[in-house]
Amino acid sequence: MVLLAPLALASSTSGCDGSATAAPRDSGVSEPKTPSAKVDTAPEPAPEPEPAPEPEPEPARISWGHADLDPDNDDQLGPPEPLDDCEEQLEAAGVSFKPARIGVGKKRDGVYTCGAHQVVRIKRGPGKIAYSKNPLLTCTMALAMADFERVAQEEAERIMGARIKTIEHMGTYNCREMVNFDLLSEHSFANGIDLKAFTFTSGESLTVLDDFRPTVDNPSDPKTLFLRSLANRLYDEEVFSVVVTPYFDHLHRNHIHVDLARYRVDGSRP
């Protein structure tokens, strides 16, 4: 037994919220209908064309994919897991490097204190930036540095009108205890770098100490804009898990610290 009951519902009119002012003629007026008056012999109406929903403009979201986004491992402290194909990935990323070794220290309870399993010394990255000293970093950090160089050169060209020639850094690997809440611990695993000064192909140069100017609200100086915009992008685009600038505290007044900890810290903003 088939109930032919209220098929009429299928012909309900499409809504018109007045937003479709640019709609073509044929989508226009729908006749008012009283659903209950429809007889059940009516043919199935052709599906009315749905007004095309305005596509939401997706904000162009960029992720370089190095930052650790897993919220469940934030309290694990230790060197990053080695990558099977680290050297291939570095080559593909345009990094020239030398494999290196540092010891791995563990306390009796198994907690890592120092070192990393897979470390390289970067000779040259894809951005052709010369570092004051070839950075000694975990492979994952070295991979992130390749993307750092791309982002940094983009910002340099956009804001400084020149490319970065050299970067002076204050260190990568340093086996030491965490200094209060300074996020220095990743240095224990060669998993972070402190960026101090930049020079450009234009001959200009800047330092984080003089040019970040964390107390200035609306800077117009390109050097300040460059440093701040670079730090924002490095965090927002997930090049690194942690980006700490002079905004963060006095310990970071003279450098931008970046690392690949398992937790995330956005110190790129006031």
Ligand SMILES: [Zn+2]
């Ligand atoms: Zn640091």
